[in-house]
Amino acid sequence: MDVKNLGGLTASEIFELIEPFKFTYSHALSIANSLYKKKLKAISDFPKLPLKLKDLLLTNGRPGYFPFLESVISEDKSVKYLFRTSDGRQYETVYLPDGKRHTVCVSTQSGCRMGCPFCVSGSYGFHGNLTTGEIINQVVSIPYANNITHVVFMGMGEPLDNPENVLKACEILTAEWGFALSPRNVTISTVGLLPAVKLFLSKTDCNLTLSLHSPFALERKQMVPAENKYPSADIIRILREAKLKKGRRLTVAYIMISGLNDTERHLEELIYMLKGSSIRVNLLPYHAVNDDNKISSSPEKMQYFKHNLIISGISASVRKSRGADISAACGLLAAGLKINSK
Numbered sequence: 001m002d003v004k005n006l007g008g009l010t011a012s013e014i015f016e017l018i019e020p021f022k023f024t025y026s027h028a029l030s031i032a033n034s035l036y037k038k039k040l041k042a043i044s045d046f047p048k049l050p051l052k053l054k055d056l057l058l059t060n061g062r063p064g065y066f067p068f069l070e071s072v073i074s075e076d077k078s079v080k081y082l083f084r085t086s087d088g089r090q091y092e093t094v095y096l097p098d099g100k101r102h103t104v105c106v107s108t109q110s111g112c113r114m115g116c117p118f119c120v121s122g123s124y125g126f127h128g129n130l131t132t133g134e135i136i137n138q139v140v141s142i143p144y145a146n147n148i149t150h151v152v153f154m155g156m157g158e159p160l161d162n163p164e165n166v167l168k169a170c171e172i173l174t175a176e177w178g179f180a181l182s183p184r185n186v187t188i189s190t191v192g193l194l195p196a197v198k199l200f201l202s203k204t205d206c207n208l209t210l211s212l213h214s215p216f217a218l219e220r221k222q223m224v225p226a227e228n229k230y231p232s233a234d235i236i237r238i239l240r241e242a243k244l245k246k247g248r249r250l251t252v253a254y255i256m257i258s259g260l261n262d263t264e265r266h267l268e269e270l271i272y273m274l275k276g277s278s279i280r281v282n283l284l285p286y287h288a289v290n291d292d293n294k295i296s297s298s299p300e301k302m303q304y305f306k307h308n309l310i311i312s313g314i315s316a317s318v319r320k321s322r323g324a325d326i327s328a329a330c331g332l333l334a335a336g337l338k339i340n341s342k
């Protein structure tokens, strides 16, 4: 057994490590419990393990959790954390308290290679995928770790461009031996990488949000370059046809930009696209990046879209913006990061 980071392993993977030494699956569950429910950062603190197993772990393993480097708090009480891996990849995590709901927004990559022009994470460039352990560490290593009720994969990176690690993180977050969150409280957001969307829908019960931003393919290509390879019409068809367990949510995110995608024509096409499905719409305000000259649609226009979607039988909400003053809002992560060379 090589020295291994245990945080980020599933119970089965932990069992594979200890089975050759004649330890049982129950021991693996106990280790998972210490790693995920108790969030213990030192193996010496893991309770209820035979001495021989503890020695084995102390010699050959470590939880692998590491602290954030900096944090900044918003006027609205959301907090942004900067993490850096030992090989210099940087990424940000946001904690969003809202009454009884405590959400952590995690990154899945350092930067992103999807190139959406309205997103700072895209212009930061791509600096690598995060491992499952590095994703889970964001939930474990923030000061509010024990309060977390919801996890959203909406930080830096395209989650489905790192599907293996993201699927495993979803398993750890929702498994009884893991964080035991309801899959209804875990959401990934994607530009719609079709093969991975299919995989995600079949392998998990977690929620999925498609970043749509325009119902017209030609216009969407300008905002979401992934449209060139994976047309949103195909993704919507798959979402429409998906057999969903009760309570599972499929949503489209629609960032509203004045004069660009908030006209009557857009509203009509959006309604046509989604009518009769169980897909919801989340309308979001736009945050200007790189001093562009675009502005968000007005609150009245956003409510107008919401109203018309609802009377057309489509569930819709306007999401309030959080953390814009600390560049923690949608599309702004990485705004303060410099390329780090270790």
Ligand code: SF4
Pocket: 112, 113, 114, 115, 116, 119, 120, 121, 122, 123, 155, 156, 157, 158, 191, 331
């Ligand atoms: S919006 Fe998402 S997919 Fe697009 S560049 Fe930003 S992080 Fe990547």
